[in-house]
Amino acid sequence: MTAEHGEKIADKLRDDPGGGRKHDHVYVKWRGRIVATYGIRRSSHELPHDYISQELHVTTRQAIDLARCPLSRADYFEILRLHGHLPKMKCQSCDTEDFDREVSHETLMYNKKSHRVNLCRQCLGRARQNDRQIWKTILDKL
Numbered sequence: 792m793t794a795e796h797g798e799k800i801a802d803k804l805r806d807d808p809g810g811g812r813k814h815d816h817v818y819v820k821w822r823g824r825i826v827a828t829y830g831i832r833r834s835s836h837e838l839p840h841d842y843i844s845q846e847l848h849v850t851t852r853q854a855i856d857l858a859r860c861p862l863s864r865a866d867y868f869e870i871l872r873l874h875g876h877l878p879k880m881k882c883q884s885c886d887t888e889d890f891d892r893e894v895s896h897e898t899l900m901y902n903k904k905s906h907r908v909n910l911c912r913q914c915l916g917r918a919r920q921n922d923r924q925i926w927k928t929i930l931d932k933l
C-alpha cells in the first residue's frame with residue numbers, strides 16, 4: 792500500500808465531504824463515532840503504508856479494493872460489523888439492537904425539553920409524532 796491508497800480511502804470513508812483535501816491523520820467515523828484512524832506519512836510517499844489496513848481493521852487486499860473501486864463505503868462498514876469493530880447501539884424504547892432495525896442517535900424535543908436519544912427507526916418515527924407511550928418508555932429509563 793502507498794500514501795496514495797491512504798488518500799483514496801480517506802476520500803471514500805470520511806463523512807465530512809467539505810473537509811480538507813490532504814489528510815495527515817484520517818478519522819473514520821461511523822454514526823459520529825471514530826471506529827478507525829490512521830496517519831499518512833506525507834513526506835514518504837515511496838515508503839510502504841501497509842499499516843493502514845491494520846488500522847482500518849481489514850486485510851491489505853480489502854484496503855486496496857477500498858482505495859480502488861470494488862469495495863464501497865457500505866461494504867467496508869459491513870466488514871467492520873462482521874468482525875465486531877462497530878459499536879452496538881440499542882433502542883432506548885424497545886431494546887432492539889442495532890442492525891435489526893437501524894438505531895440512530897438523535898436530539899428530539901418533548902415537553903419543551905430537548906432529549907438525546909438512541910432510537911430504532913420505528914420508535915423514532917413515533918417519538919417524532921410525540922407518541923406518549925414511546926416517550927414514557929424513553930423517560931422511564933433515563
Ligand SMILES: [Zn+2]
Pocket residue numbers: 882883884885886887910911912913914915
Ligand atoms: Zn425501538
